[in-house]
Amino acid sequence: AQSVTQLGSHVSVSEGALVLLRCNYSSSVPPYLFWYVQYPNQGLQLLLKYTSAATLVKGINGFEAEFKKSETSFHLTKPSAHMSDAAEYFCAVTGNTGNQFYFGTGTSLTVIP
Amino acid sequence: KAGVTQTPRYLIKTRGQQVTLSCSPISGHRSVSWYQQTPGQGLQFLFEYFSETQRNKGNFPGRFSGRQFSNSRSEMNVSTLELGDSALYLCASSLRGAEIALGYTFGSGTRLTVV
Numbered sequence: 499a500q501s502v503t504q505l506g507s508h509v510s511v512s513e514g515a516l517v518l519l520r521c522n523y524s525s526s527v528p529p530y531l532f533w534y535v536q537y538p539n540q541g542l543q544l545l546l547k548y549t550s551a552a553t554l555v556k557g558i559n560g561f562e563a564e565f566k567k568s569e570t571s572f573h574l575t576k577p578s579a580h581m582s583d584a585a586e587y588f589c590a591v592t593g594n595t596g597n598q599f600y601f602g603t604g605t606s607l608t609v610i611p
Numbered sequence: 612k613a614g615v616t617q618t619p620r621y622l623i624k625t626r627g628q629q630v631t632l633s634c635s636p637i638s639g640h641r642s643v644s645w646y647q648q649t650p651g652q653g654l655q656f657l658f659e660y661f662s663e664t665q666r667n668k669g670n671f672p673g674r675f676s677g678r679q680f681s682n683s684r685s686e687m688n689v690s691t692l693e694l695g696d697s698a699l700y701l702c703a704s705s706l707r708g709a710e711i712a713l714g715y716t717f718g719s720g721t722r723l724t725v726v
Contacts, residue, residue: 534717541615541701541717588654597642597705598667599715601654 500525500591502572504602512610517561517576519605521589524570530592531572532599533563537585545587548572559583584609613638615704615718623724629690632721636683636704643685644715645677648699657700660685661707689723697725 505520523529530549534542546557553565559582563574572589589602616635624630636643645657656669660679677687683704689696699722703715 539719539722541617541719542703543717544714547714590654597644597659597661598656598669599644599646599654600656601646603653 500527500529500600502531502589502591502600502602504587504589504605506605507603508606508608510608510610511579513581514578517574517579517583517607519574519587519589519607521563521572521574521602522570523572523589523591525591531563531565532590533557533561533572533574534588534590534601535585536588536604542588545574579607579609581609581611583607615702615716617700617702617718617721619721620719621722621724623726624692626692626694626725628692629688630692630723631686631688632700632702632723634685634687634702634704634718636685636702637716640704640706640716641683642705642707643679643683644703644705645685645687646701646703647671648701648720649695649697654701657687692725694725696723698723 501524503522532547533545536542545561546555548555548565556562561576587605590599618633642661644659646654648654658677659667663679674690679685699720701720703717705715
């Protein structure tokens with residue numbers, strides 16, 4: 499079975515500080531892993547995805563994530579937070595059938611000016 | 612090109628009624644998936660359709676159903692609404708679906724409130 503755990507339902511950072519959002523996965527097969535962002539009253543926007551190519555994945559808006567198999571982690575980082583980064587972030591892993599996402603419970607990011 | 616379009620954006624229904632939500636995928640996309648998002652349960656998979664066939668179904672009661680038309684547009688129906696069905700319902704489309712690495716594009720969702 500596939501699942502993801504996001505540590506920290508709420509994260510606050512100062513503008514310009516490092517953003518680190520944590521995601522650990524559980525998968526019986528080599529996973530595809532994703533990070534999505536959701537702004538209020540909006541759908542999900544894909545930030546980046548890991549599909550067994552390079553372990554360091556760069557996404558949009560300056561975000562990146564590193565796949566670490568030994569730690570079963572796929573943490574999301576951004577060197578310098580911007581006010582516009584305030585949103586809900588979801589980590590997701592695919593299912594065995596390959597056409598279903600299993601989402602984490604989300605991390606709400608607050609950026610303090 | 613146009614994104615995934617969900618209609619209506621907001622809906623208020625009374626307990627016991629039924630509701631139909633619509634999703635128009637990106638042109639050329641043949642796979643449509645539906646997810647329910649609630650504060651308590653988070654994002655949960657409802658079902659996935661490809662070429663008018665349901666290929667995968669989540670763990671929801673039979674009150675939740677869906678279908679896909681020949682033009683790939685999809686509808687989901689919830690009968691005998693309960694207060695707990697209040698949620699944001701998200702639709703996502705993909706070119707083929709099986710190759711999830713190709714990515715899914717989500718719509719903005721339909722906010723259903725059951726009173």
